[in-house]
Each structure stands twice: as C-alpha cells, then as structure tokens.
Amino acid sequence: MPGRNQEIYSVIKSESLEDFYNRLKINQPEVIIPSLGMVNDLGHFNVFKRSVYCSANPSPYNRRDFYKISLIIGCGVLHFPNERIEVKGRALLFTNPNIPYAWEGTSETQGGYFCLFTENFMRNRNESIRESLLYKIHANPLIFIDEAQEKVFMALFLKMMDEMNGEYMHKYDLIRNYINLVVHEALKVQPVCEEIKHSNASVRLSALFMELLERQFPIGSTDHVLELKTANDFAAKLSVHVNHLNHAVKEVTGKTTSEHIAKRIASEAVALLKHTEWNVSQIAYCLGFEYPANFNIFFRRQMQGTPKSFRQISA
Numbered sequence: 001m002p003g004r005n006q007e008i009y010s011v012i013k014s015e016s017l018e019d020f021y022n023r024l025k026i027n028q029p030e031v032i033i034p035s036l037g038m039v040n041d042l043g044h045f046n047v048f049k050r051s052v053y054c055s056a057n058p059s060p061y062n063r064r065d066f067y068k069i070s071l072i073i074g075c076g077v078l079h080f081p082n083e084r085i086e087v088k089g090r091a092l093l094f095t096n097p098n099i100p101y102a103w104e105g106t107s108e109t110q111g112g113y114f115c116l117f118t119e120n121f122m123r124n125r126n127e128s129i130r131e132s133l134l135y136k137i138h139a140n141p142l143i144f145i146d147e148a149q150e151k152v153f154m155a156l157f158l159k160m161m162d163e164m165n166g167e168y169m170h171k172y173d174l175i176r177n178y179i180n181l182v183v184h185e186a187l188k189v190q191p192v193c194e195e196i197k198h199s200n201a202s203v204r205l206s207a208l209f210m211e212l213l214e215r216q217f218p219i220g221s222t223d224h225v226l227e228l229k230t231a232n233d234f235a236a237k238l239s240v241h242v243n244h245l246n247h248a249v250k251e252v253t254g255k256t257t258s259e260h261i262a263k264r265i266a267s268e269a270v271a272l273l274k275h276t277e278w279n280v281s282q283i284a285y286c287l288g289f290e291y292p293a294n295f296n297i298f299f300r301r302q303m304q305g306t307p308k309s310f311r312q313i314s315a
Helices: 004-008 017-027 036-042 127-131 147-165 171-192 198-215 231-238 242-253 257-275 280-286 292-303 307-314
Strands: 013-015 045-049 062-064 067-080 083-095 102-105 111-117 142-144
Touching: 013 017, 045 147, 067 147, 083 147, 083 171, 111 147, 142 171, 147 171, 198 231, 198 242, 198 257, 231 242, 231 257, 242 257, 257 280, 257 292, 257 307, 280 292, 280 307, 292 307
Parallel strands: 013 062
Antiparallel strands: 045 111, 067 083, 067 102, 067 111, 083 142
16 A cells, blocks of 8 residues: 555554544444543453454554554554554454554454453553563564464453453453453463564664653643653653663664653753743753753753853844
C-alpha cells in the first residue's frame, strides 16, 4: 500500500477506552460503552471475537489508553515505530499504552480473539504482571505461534469469554488468573520464537523514548510541570532498566539519553523565554528545576549565557 507508512505515522494520537467502544459501535451498534465512573474505580476488562470486530479498514495508528492481548488468526501487517511486521497465519500480540501501532488486515478472514483491560484492573492484584510481556515493550510484542500453541491460547480466551457471560461472583478474579496464564504461556513460547533482531528492538525502544520526550512539550501554562526529567524517569515509565535504555538510545542515535533530554529542555526554555512573559522562576519551575539557580547553571551550560541575558538579546 504505497504511502501507507507516511500516512499512519503523520499524527500519533491516544485512543481512550470510550473512543475504542465508539469505533466498535459504528459497525456493531449493540456494543455497550462501559461507565467511565466504574472504569476509574474498578478498572475494565472485556474480550471479543476478532471475526466480529475486526473490520476490513486498517485500525488507526494510535496509542491506546489500555492494554490489549490479541490472538491473531489470519494475515496482516503490524505497523510499529520505525518498523513494519508481516503476520501470516498465527501470532500473539501484546500492546500497552506506550506503544503506538496499527493493524492492517490483508486476508479476508480474521479469526482469533482479543481482550483489553485497564491498568487498574490488574494493579495491586498481581504485581508480578509488571515483569511480564505487558511491560517489556522494548522486546518483541509479537510472538509467532504454531497450531498446537494456538489451541492452548484459544482455550484460555474461550474460558475468559465464558466467564464474562457467566454469573460467578468472583469471575474477574478468575479472569485475572487467565490473563496471567496467557502471559506465562507466551513467556514459554517467546525464547524459541524470537523473530526480531536486537537492533530492531533498540530502534523501537529509542523511538518510544523520543516520543515520550516530545509528548511533554510544548509547555502550555505555568501549571504545566515537566513530569519526566531524567534517564531514570524515562526508564521507569518504559519499564526497562536505565542501562538498557541508555544503551539502546546511544546505539541508535549516537547520543546519550541525558543529552537528548537536556537538549529538548533547553530548546523549550529558549521558546518560553522568547514567546512568553513568564519570569525566569516560573520557567524554571515548569521545566522541573526546584531552584532558579539550578536552571541558570543548566541554561548557561547549554546556551553559553544566562536566561536573563538571552531574553534581553532576543527582545
């Protein structure tokens, strides 16, 4: 599909749970949109047949504000940051809110299942999930499986669907265990099914870091304070070790994680000094500096001058 990559990568948006259900309702009006109040309090889980809900149109290239596990039976193309992966037959796909992606079906038949859930559906109930595939976004989120493995995963998705249609009082606790079983079965499969080279994993992780960095800007008001300021902050957000993140970014870009962060913060500082009337203390605070003196030292190191002198020159 000529120009497809340019089209899907032009704008990266975030699809909320409500957006997702509204998109499903276009072709399936009977779909019930969950109460946002219940989602915020208790979390949300649902499971679907792909044959019913996978349309012929490519899915939007977005981040999703939820986790999704898909048992893909069919052919198509997955579009990830800086990567395009073709699926022919069977695969298991793990996605989370940090990964923008799109699915483009290339076969008429799209079988299998997918389940989606919010972070608070699992949080504080199964902390080990944080060490699972759901959080290892720098690794291969797509696992190719054979016919025998397909049957194992198919059975687990069917159990989740049965529980969703049942009346068991503790069905969501049981479903959490089924999610855990899917993850563990996938971990058993992954070592012998690794299809993507380490260099590609580094490219993806580096791209995710750069996207997270850019998503923090521009600073729109004096109430907007930079959340991620250090390599450790970004590593924690991406659920990887800081050394792994630094190695990937250095390998792909030739610069360290800290160099990219400092350059981007300095660039935003310049823009705020030029285009706002905020005082230096306000700018320093928004950019994550507790004390203006620390911001002055940082700015001098990056721009060879003080914020005050830079503003005077630019006036």
